[in-house]
Amino acid sequence: MVANIGFGTLLITLIVALYGIAAAVYGQRSQHEQWINSARQAMALMFPLLTVPVLSLLYLLVTHQYQVAYVSEVTSRSMPFYLKLTALWGGQSGSLLFWSWLLAAFATAITLRDWGRDREFLPWVIIVILVTLVFFLFVNVFFENPFSRYWQTSTGIVQAFARPEGAVPFVPRDGQGLNPLLRHPGMIIHPPMLYLGFVSFIIPYAFAIAALVTGRTDDRWIRLTRRWTLWAWLFLSLGLILGARWAYDVLGWGGYWGWDPVEISAFMPWLTGTAFLHSVMIQEKKDMFKRWNLVLIILTFDLVVFGTFLTRSGVLSSVHAFAQSAIGPLFFVFIALTLSVSLGLLLSRWKDLESKNELHSLFSREALFLLNNLLFLGIFVTTLWGILFPLISEIVTGQKVTVGPPFYERATGPLFAGLLLLMGIAPLIAWTYSSLKKWGRAVWKPLVFSMLTFPALYIAGITRWQGVLSFWLVGFVFAVTVYEFWRGAAARIKAHGENVFTAFYSLVKNNRRRYGGYIVHIGVIFMALGVIGIEMYQVETQGTIPEGGSLSLKEYSITYKDLVSFDTHDGRNVTRAIVGVTRSGEELAEIYPRRDYFYDANQPMTIPGVKSTLAGDLYVILVDWREISEEGATFKIYYNPLVNWLWIGGWVFIAGILVAAWPENELDRVQKVSSPLKKRNR
Amino acid sequence: MKNHIHLGVRVFLVLLVLVILYPSPGFAQEPTPPDDEVNAIAKQLYCPVCENTPLDACRTSACEQWRGLIREKLQQGWTEEEIKGYFVEEYGDRVLAEPPKRGFNWLVYLVPPLAFLAGAYALYRGFTKWRISRSPSRPDSRKVPEDEVGIEKEYISRVEKELENR
Numbered sequence: 001m002v003a004n005i006g007f008g009t010l011l012i013t014l015i016v017a018l019y020g021i022a023a024a025v026y027g028q029r030s031q032h033e034q035w036i037n038s039a040r041q042a043m044a045l046m047f048p049l050l051t052v053p054v055l056s057l058l059y060l061l062v063t064h065q066y067q068v069a070y071v072s073e074v075t076s077r078s079m080p081f082y083l084k085l086t087a088l089w090g091g092q093s094g095s096l097l098f099w100s101w102l103l104a105a106f107a108t109a110i111t112l113r114d115w116g117r118d119r120e121f122l123p124w125v126i127i128v129i130l131v132t133l134v135f136f137l138f139v140n141v142f143f144e145n146p147f148s149r150y151w152q153t154s155t156g157i158v159q160a161f162a163r164p165e166g167a168v169p170f171v172p173r174d175g176q177g178l179n180p181l182l183r184h185p186g187m188i189i190h191p192p193m194l195y196l197g198f199v200s201f202i203i204p205y206a207f208a209i210a211a212l213v214t215g216r217t218d219d220r221w222i223r224l225t226r227r228w229t230l231w232a233w234l235f236l237s238l239g240l241i242l243g244a245r246w247a248y249d250v251l252g253w254g255g256y257w258g259w260d261p262v263e264i265s266a267f268m269p270w271l272t273g274t275a276f277l278h279s280v281m282i283q284e285k286k287d288m289f290k291r292w293n294l295v296l297i298i299l300t301f302d303l304v305v306f307g308t309f310l311t312r313s314g315v316l317s318s319v320h321a322f323a324q325s326a327i328g329p330l331f332f333v334f335i336a337l338t339l340s341v342s343l344g345l346l347l348s349r350w351k352d353l354e355s356k357n358e359l360h361s362l363f364s365r366e367a368l369f370l371l372n373n374l375l376f377l378g379i380f381v382t383t384l385w386g387i388l389f390p391l392i393s394e395i396v397t398g399q400k401v402t403v404g405p406p407f408y409e410r411a412t413g414p415l416f417a418g419l420l421l422l423m424g425i426a427p428l429i430a431w432t433y434s435s436l437k438k439w440g441r442a443v444w445k446p447l448v449f450s451m452l453t454f455p456a457l458y459i460a461g462i463t464r465w466q467g468v469l470s471f472w473l474v475g476f477v478f479a480v481t482v483y484e485f486w487r488g489a490a491a492r493i494k495a496h497g498e499n500v501f502t503a504f505y506s507l508v509k510n511n512r513r514r515y516g517g518y519i520v521h522i523g524v525i526f527m528a529l530g531v532i533g534i535e536m537y538q539v540e541t542q543g544t545i546p547e548g549g550s551l552s553l554k555e556y557s558i559t560y561k562d563l564v565s566f567d568t569h570d571g572r573n574v575t576r577a578i579v580g581v582t583r584s585g586e587e588l589a590e591i592y593p594r595r596d597y598f599y600d601a602n603q604p605m606t607i608p609g610v611k612s613t614l615a616g617d618l619y620v621i622l623v624d625w626r627e628i629s630e631e632g633a634t635f636k637i638y639y640n641p642l643v644n645w646l647w648i649g650g651w652v653f654i655a656g657i658l659v660a661a662w663p664e665n666e667l668d669r670v671q672k673v674s675s676p677l678k679k680r681n682r
Numbered sequence: 683m684k685n686h687i688h689l690g691v692r693v694f695l696v697l698l699v700l701v702i703l704y705p706s707p708g709f710a711q712e713p714t715p716p717d718d719e720v721n722a723i724a725k726q727l728y729c730p731v732c733e734n735t736p737l738d739a740c741r742t743s744a745c746e747q748w749r750g751l752i753r754e755k756l757q758q759g760w761t762e763e764e765i766k767g768y769f770v771e772e773y774g775d776r777v778l779a780e781p782p783k784r785g786f787n788w789l790v791y792l793v794p795p796l797a798f799l800a801g802a803y804a805l806y807r808g809f810t811k812w813r814i815s816r817s818p819s820r821p822d823s824r825k826v827p828e829d830e831v832g833i834e835k836e837y838i839s840r841v842e843k844e845l846e847n848r
C-alpha cells in the first residue's frame with residue numbers, strides 16, 4: 001500500500017517534470033507568459049511531490065517491510081532507529097531517490113525567488129533543472145525502483161514492482177542489514193552534505209546555460225548565483241571533510257584520505273568549483289575570463305553527474321562502491337549529451353564572450369588568479385587521469401593496473417604547494433598593475449616574520465628539506481593572512497578611531513566576502529599543517545604482546561591490559577582491548593581499540609583507539625588476538641603528528657564560508673542603502 | 683668394502699653437521715621477521731580482491747594469507763624486490779601501487795605533466811598576445827605612489843572604497 005503510494009507519486013513527479021519542460025519550451029517559443037508561469041508552478045511542485053515517495057520509503061524502512069527489496073537489502077531488525085532512517089541513502093535506488101529529492105528542494109526554492117528583472121532566464125533555468133531531475137527520476141522509475149518487491153512464483157523468488165502472474169508476496173523474516181561501514185554517526189551527515197554540494201552546483205550551471213541561450217553574457221548570471229555557489233561549495237567541502245573524518249574514525253588504516261577513485265570523484269567537482277569560485281571574481285571586477293568561467297561551471301556540473309555515475313555504476317570497484325548496477329550506460333549518455341550541448345552553446349556565443357579588458361601585467365592579481373586556475377585544473381587533470389588510466393589500460397592492453405596513493409602524492413604535491421604559495425602572495429598584490437619591486441615591498445614584512453619558522457623547526461628537529469619548505473610555506477601564508485587582517489583593521493582604526501575589536505568586527509562585517517575568504521585561507525593553512533604532519537611524519541609499528549606487555553613507538557608506549565568480548569543489542573559482537581598509553585613513562589590515557597563483528601552482514605570492522613592532542617594522535621588498532629591468551633594480542637600503532645589541525649582547519653574553513661555566504665540581514669541592508677548618504681556627509 | 687661404507691657414512695654425517703651448523707640463506711630457519719618488516723613490504727602491494735586497500739591495512743583473510751606469505755619469504759631470505767617480483771609474476775602488475783614504468787604505462791606518468799605544461803604554455807601565449815595587442819596604448823603612466831606613506835594612504839583608501847562600494 002505505502003509502496004504503491006510512493007511509486008505512484010514518483011511516477012506523477014516524473015510526468016509533472018516532463019510537463020514543466022514542455023510548458024517552458026512552448027512558453028518560450030510562443031512568448032506566452034502563462035505557459036512559463038505554468039512551468040514555474042510545475043517546478044515548484046517538485047519538492048512537495050517528491051517528499052511523498054521519500055516519506056513512504058522512510059516509513060517502509062522503519063516498519064520492517066521486508067517484502068520491499070530495498071528495505072530488506074539495507075536494514076535489519078536489530079539496527080537502531082536512526083540507522084534505519086539513514087538507510088534511505090545506504091543503497092543504490094534509495095540514494096538516487098534522495099539525490100533527486102535534494103535537487104527538487106533546490107528546484108522549488110529557486111522558483112520562489114523574485115524573478116522580476118531576470119525573467120528571461122526563467123524558462124531556461126526551469127528547463128536545465130528539470131531535464132536533470134527527469135533523468136534521475138527516470139533512472140529511479142525504470143531501472144532502480146526503490147519500491148520494487150519480492151514475489152514467490154512457481155520458478156522461484158523474483159523482484160518486481162507489480163505482482164507477476166500467479167505470484168504471492170514473499171516476505172523475508174529479517175533484512176540483510178546496512179553495510180557495517182555505513183553504520184556510523186558520521187554517515188548520518190556525510191552523504192547528505194556531499195549530495196547537497198553536488199545538487200546545488202546545478203543552480204549556477206542552470207543560470208550559466210540560461211545566460212548562454214539568451215545571450216545575456218555579462219556577469220549577471222554570476223552575480224545572481226554567487227550565494228548559491230558559495231553554499232554549494234560549503235556543502236561539498238563539508239561533505240569531503242566529514243568523509244575524511246569518517247575514514248579516519250572507522251576504516252582503521254591510520255589515514256583520512258586514500259586516493260580512492262570514489263573519493264576522487266567527489267573531489268574533482270570541488271577542484272573545478274573552487275577554481276570557478278576564484279575566477280568569477282575576475283569577471284565581476286575586470287569583466288575578463290568570461291569563456292573560462294563558463295567552461296568551469298559546465299565542467300563542474302558534468303563532474304557532479306560523473307561523480308554520481310562513478311559511485312553508482314560500479315565502473316570502478318572500490319571501498320565505496322557498495323552498490324553496483326547496470327545504469328552506467330544511461331549516465332554515460334546523459335553526461336555526453338549535456339557536455340556536448342553545453343559546449344556547443346558556448347561555442348555559438350564565443351564571439352560575444354570576448355573580454356572587454358585585457359591582462360596588463362604578469363605581476364597583477366589577475367595573472368595570479370589565472371595561475372591559481374592552472375594549478376587547480378592541473379590537479380583535476382592528474383586525478384581524472386589517475387582514475388581513468390586503469391580502465392584505459394584494461395581496454396588497450398588487457399592488463400589491469402593500480403594507480404595508488406604514491407602516484408597522486410607525487411603528481412599533486414608540488415601543485416598543492418604552488419597553490420599554497422599563491423594563497424600567500426595574491427592577497428598582497430594589486431589588481432591590474434604591479435611590478436616585482438612592488439611585490440617585494442608588499443611581501444617583505446610577512447616574509448621576514450615567516451623566517452621565525454626556521455629556528456622553530458630546527459628546535460623541533462625537522463631538518464628534511466621537504467618538511468622545512470612545507471612548514472615555512474604554511475608559516476608564510478599564515479603571516480600574510482594575519483597581516484591582511486591587521487592592515488585592514490589598522491586602516492579602520494586610523495580612519496574611524498575604532499578600537500581593535502570593533503575595527504576587526506566592522507572590517508569583516510563590511511566585506512564579508514573578502515574576509516570570509518581570508519578565514520577560509522586560514523582554515524586551509526591549518527588543514528595543510530595536518531596534511532604535512534601525517535603525510536611526511538607518520539610513523540607506525542606493529543607487534544604481538546602478551547597481557548601486561550608493552551609496545552613502544554617514539555616516546556609513547558602502550559600496555560595491553562585486558563580484552564573483553566561481548567554481544568550488543570544491535571547485532572554486533574564487540575571485542576574490545578583495554579590499552580594503557582604512557583608518554584616517556586608518564587601515564588597518559590586509557591584507550592579502547594576494538595573489532596566489531598556484524599552478524600547480519602557477516603563482516604568485521606576495525607575501530608581504532610585514539611589518544612588525540614594538538615601535537616598528534618596516537619592511533620591504535622587491534623589487529624588480532626588469540627582466544628586462549630598466551631601469545632596475547634597484536635596491535636598496530638600509528639603516530640599521526642598534527643593531524644588534529646586538519647579537523648580544526650576544517651571547521652575554520654566552514655566558518656569562513658559561512659561568513660562569506662550568510663544572507664544579509666535587515667540591518668545590513670539598511671546600512672547599505674544609507675551608505676551613499678554617509679559618504680556625502682563626510 | 684665395509685670400511686669404505688663406514689667412511690662414506692662418516693663423511694655424510696660430517697657434511698650433515700656442517701650443513702646444520704653453517705646454514706646457507708636458502709635453507710635457513712631464521713627467527714620470524716617482525717611485523718614491521720612484513721608491513722613495510724605489504725604497504726606497497728594491493729591484492730586483486732580488496733581493490734584500493736593496501737595490503738598492510740586490509741583485514742580480510744585473503745590478505746592475511748598474503749602477509750603470511752611475505753613473512754615466509756622474508757624468513758627464507760628473499761629481498762623486498764624479489765618478493766614484490768614474485769607477487770607480480772603470480773597476480774600481474776595490478777598488485778603494485780603504481781604501474782611499472784614501461785611501455786604503455788608511461789602514459790600515466792607523462793600525461794599529467796605534459797597537460798600542465800601545455801596549459802602553462804597556452805596561458806603564456808595568451809598573455810603575451812594580450813600584451814602585444816595592448817602595448818601601444820599602455821597607460822603605464824598611471825600615478826602610483828612609490829613611498830611608504832603613499833602606499834599606506836593608497837591602501838587605506840582602497841579598503842575604504844571597497845567597504846563602501848560593496
